[in-house]
Amino acid sequence: xxxxxxHWDRGRASRGALVVVAMMSIxxxxxxxAQAAAQIAGPGPVAILQGLDKITGRIRTIEAPIDHKLRFxxxxxxxxxxxxxxxxxxxxSTVFLEIRDIKPDEEPKTYFVGWMFAxxxxxxxxxxxxxxxxxxDCRMAAPAASSSR
Numbered sequence: 280x281x282x283x284x285x286h287w288d289r290g291r292a293s294r295g296a297l298v299v300v301a302m303m304s305i306x307x308x309x310x311x312x313a314q315a316a317a318q319i320a321g322p323g324p325v326a327i328l329q330g331l332d333k334i335t336g337r338i339r340t341i342e343a344p345i346d347h348k349l350r351f352x353x354x355x356x357x358x359x360x361x362x363x364x365x366x367x368x369x370x371x372s373t374v375f376l377e378i379r380d381i382k383p384d385e386e387p388k389t390y391f392v393g394w395m396f397a398x399x400x401x402x403x404x405x406x407x408x409x410x411x412x413x414x415x416d417c418r419m420a421a422p423a424a425s426s427s428r
Contacts, residue, residue: 325420326358326374331411341412343374344420354410355379355387361417372397372417378405 328341330351343349343358350356360375378391391405397414405412 323420324361325418326361326376326414327372327416327418328356328358328374328376329413329415330354333409333411340415342420351412352410353380353382354390354407354412355381356412363417370398372414374414374417376412376414378407378412380407 324345326343326345328343330339330341331337332339332352339351341349341351341356343356345358345361348355348357355378357377358374359377362373364371373394373396375394376391377389379387379389381387390407391412393403395403395405395412395414397416400413
């Protein structure tokens with residue numbers, strides 16, 4: 280994998296980005312919805328995260344296109360950069376994240392800004408009383424399917 284492939288172009292978001300944010304903000308979005316959202320976003324880097332609601336025990340896979348705000352419960356998550364080692368090196372995915380808690384009638388509170396590592400989640404983790412977020416992978420979003428009629 281070339282150096283250029285490791286550092287994905289951040290400016291490739293399509294006009295469907297707002298739709299992605301709206302779709303990902305819907306509570307209980309399943310894998311099919313997340314996959315559809317990634318296809319709307321078009322080609323570009325996507326951080327694959329896992330969110331845990333510690334109160335309900337619900338786990339959700341979150342596909343976060345770079346520089347798009349997503350919601351997980353009261354958290355606002357923005358992935359700023361995603362990097363993945365080539366296959367011939369030890370596996371590692373790293374994501375630079377900004378995570379804020381946004382509650383009604385309260386000022387937003389920043390809980391995390393920094394790098395998270397898929398292979399070592401305890402090295403740099405979100406410390407929140409209700410939610411846990413960890414990095415699973417980085418990948419390129421699937422290109423939008425074209426229909427031929």
